[in-house]
Amino acid sequence: MKVLLMIVSILLIAIVILQSGKAVSASSSILGGNDELFANRKERGGELFITRLTAVLGVIFFVICILSEFIK
Numbered sequence: 001m002k003v004l005l006m007i008v009s010i011l012l013i014a015i016v017i018l019q020s021g022k023a024v025s026a027s028s029s030i031l032g033g034n035d036e037l038f039a040n041r042k043e044r045g046g047e048l049f050i051t052r053l054t055a056v057l058g059v060i061f062f063v064i065c066i067l068s069e070f071i072k
Contacts, residue, residue: 001068008064012057019050 043051 001064001071005061005064005068008057008061012054012061015050015054015057019054020047
C-alpha cells in the first residue's frame with residue numbers, strides 16, 4: 001500500500017508541474033494584473049487531459065490515504 005501511495009504521489013507531483021500556469025507571469029500576480037484571472041478559458045486537448053488526470057490522481061491519493069489508515 002505504501003509503494004502504491006508513493007507512485008501516485010510522484011505522478012501527482014509530476015502532473016501538477018506539467019500544468020500550464022493560470023497567470024500570465026509571476027509579476028502580474030504580484031502587481032495585481034488580474035484582467036485575465038477570471039476570464040472564461042476553455043481547456044482543450046492536452047490541457048483538458050492533464051487537468052482531468054490531476055483530479056483523478058488526487059482522488060486516488062486521498063482514497064489510498066484513507067484506506068491505509070483502516071487496513072493497518
